[in-house]
Amino acid sequence: MKRDYEELGLRVGLEIHQELDTHKLFCKCPSTLREEEAPLGIDRELRPTQSELGEIDRAALAEAVKGKYFRYRIHPDSVCLVEMDEEPPHPVNEEARDITLEIALLLNANPVDEAHVMRKTVIDGSNTAGFQRTILMATDGSLEVDGNRVSIPTICLEEDAARKAGEDANCVNYQLDRLGIPLVEIATGPDFNDPEMAVTTALKIGRILRATGKVKRGIGTIRQDINISIKGGARQEIKGIQELSLISPVIEREVERQLNLLQIRDKLERRGAEVIEDRVVEVTDVFSDTESRIIRRVLPSGGVFAVRLKGFAGLVGKELEPGRRFGTELADFAKVYGGVEGIFHTDELPGYKISSQEVEDVMRATGAKEGDVAVIVAAEKEKAKKALKAVIERANRALKGVPKETRRALTDGNTQFMRPLPGAARMYVETDIPPITIDREKLEKIKRALPELPEEKMKRYLEEFKLSGELARRMSFSEKAQLFEDLVSECDIDPTLVATTLDETLTHLKGEGVEVEGLDRKVLGEVFNLIARGEISKDALPRVLKKITEGSSPSEAVKELGLEKMGRDELEELISSILEKKQDLVKERGERAIEPLMGIVMKKVRGRADGKLVHEILERKLKTALE
Structure with missing residues (x-):
């Protein structure tokens, strides 16, 4: 369905992250990735702490609730004590700094007089220090795309994060070889109300980056994040789009998701739905003789727990994006914060070998009435409680419409919840690296050599x-x-x-x-x-x-x-011989015989004569033969 994106108040901005083709940003380690198994590893736990302003970032708090530890895999020839956070960062890679300034000038931006390294809180384990170092290098850039001006408020130089290499309920595995590779981050203003213009802009910026000849190429070396909102909705940061072809579908489906969430909000309002109480009920006895294999598998070491979502009947099963329902959003929260495999809800039951009687008993145990939904989790008690509290939190956010979130782009164009949108408290000054003065003479030298x-x-x-x-x-x-x-x-x-x-x-x-x-x-x-x-x-x-x-x-x-080139005389003789042998073909087809004759001659010469010369001689001799 074609939508009027201007009427919907669509606003889209891009963040483009491009790896630079140089050694790491804060040490001399090479910026190469390794595929073989790493010989060394260390385990770490990270906890949220107050920033310099005494605040704790909400995204960091949300991540800490998961209670996971992190295992880092290390190749000693591409990882040093800096990446392990056992040694202070070295001075900033000057080559990476100069490449970033070159990119800034190509994007008509104004380099700063003095660059300051900042710490940006990251507690998903992808940075061993618990923060990412980033440097604002230029501001107020712009680009013309199809006759439209696209603003580029900021251009930053930052370190790439570690590569995720697997995850289970308690631990996240990372490869440290990518941590510290220099990235240039180019942020556009929220200047797009058309998905295709976002694609065209990303393509143009990518071409400018490649024009420098100083950026890495290949899958994973450039990533696009999208900031997107619509009228009545909320800003979403969608991360990790590696293919340009996905930008438009991701925007289109996010618009669809927000519109459907607004419809859910309006229906809840009409039903008089209220904030849901944090009341988790154990219903293990209901499933003592269940035929559900999923639940039977959990019972020896855990139990079954449920909550009531008042007024949510028919809404948990509502599709938000193709193949993803509101129930999937609830399940994402349960998985992220509880570490469970998933949820059941009465909008989709009976099913999965859960009987009608079991559904009735769960509804009764939770106090759910007609028009309500019961959500069920089968897991260890503490995990199940965390999961269902997260479900309640997400359901309560639905009363207000669209929550601000950081989401992950999926390969089909849909998106998935990662964490709440971070706040301003996540950014503070790096104390281990002094400010960097941007030399005007150096800038002029870069400007004279722009590609x-x-x-x-x-x-x-x-x-x-x-x-x-x-x-x-x-x-x-x-x-x-x-x-x-x-x-x-x-x-x-x-x-x-x-x-x-x-x-x-x-x-x-x-x-x-x-x-x-x-x-x-x-x-x-x-x-x-x-x-x-x-x-x-x-x-x-x-x-x-x-x-x-x-x-x-x-x-x-x-x-x-055997490809020494034929002399002209030898070629003339060969073509005359073939015409002599193919007289019947010449008589039958006349001038149209030139095409099959060309095939015969070229097969004989096998690359020893230029096709254009063969055609010229054959055409002349064929004409003579037909006279």
Whole structure:
């Protein structure tokens, strides 16, 4: 359904986090990720503490309620005492600082005169210190996107978090290799009321980042967070969108979710629903002879507990997003704060082998009447109580509409509760690192060396190298753009051939399992020079490149494949011979015989002659034969 997002008061802002291609931010450790199992590990617990202003962040408090500890996996060659929080941070990585300033200037932002390192409270375990270090580097940037001005209030340099490597009811596992990798964080204003404009803006910022040639590439190296709200709703911070194609669906589905939550609020108001009391009832006896396998599995070590949600009948089962109901939101709270596997509720019962009689008995035990819902949890007593108290808290928030939350983006475009939206108390000054003066002379030097932006590069490729529009577009955004220009300047060869080789041929070979990474500038230059000198045909290029990856030099590959270029006389003789043998085909098809004849000739020459030359000679000889 097409929605009028302007009428709905949609406001969207982006936060783009891009890893920089340099060593870690506060030490000299390399910023490389390891896939093999780490040989070392440490266990930690984190607790919320007061900030410098004497306040405790609400998100930190909410995280502490979970009562989990954290296990950190360590590769000694990419993790040091700084990441383990056993040593103070070293001075800020100057290269990362300068890359961030370069990005700020490309985004028309104003670098600060003095940069201060701040601590941002994080207690989900992804930072061993319990906080993330972040540095405001520039403000008041802007970008033009499809004729619209997009504001960029802040550009920060910060450290990436540890990688999550698994979780159970009591412990969260993290890999420490990613912790400390420099990130640039670019925050836009809430300037979008159209999901597609958010996508276009993220794409343009990503291209500007890649234009520097100083950012990491690949899945996980760039992540988009979205801040989104609608009229009557509340701001949500949706984290961890790694694919641009997900931005629009996430926005569309979040709008749908908030609208449905507002409908639930309005229905509760009409029903006269009131704040739900924190009253958890044990109903284990009701299920003493249950046929539900899920509940039977829990009974030896736990019990069954329930709460009444007054006035919620028919609403817990209401779909908020495709495949996710309000009951799923309640279950998310129960899982996060109670560590339980899930919940049952009477909007979906009887079912799951829970009988009608058992449902009636639970309703009676909790005091639930017609129009109410009972929520059931089967687990250890303390876990079940925590889970149901969280369910009550989330249900009470539904009376007000849409709570402010930090949510996780799912791969289908839906989102899932992570924690409450953090408050201002989470940010305070880092005391271990002095302020950083931004040198004006350094800024001028960076400004003079700013890279060409993709749009400018594309225009130049069209005019200077005569590439087609689509090829010029792809090459201008490609990480191989500089390699393309170097090869064109070094080799007397058609720029289109160089571009298609880098953009298409190498990609195709890689898709076939060929290890093209070894085809560097020197090797490619030698191959293009062989073509330029007429020693091989450009049609032989894929076979020669593949042979080189198997260990041959360019000249050896040509000899081993038997691809020394045919002389014109030899080619003329071959084509005359084929025409002689295919007289019947020529008589039958006339000029239309050129297509099958081209196939026959090209199969015979096997890359030893240029296709354009073959066509030229064949066309001339065929015309003569038909006269």
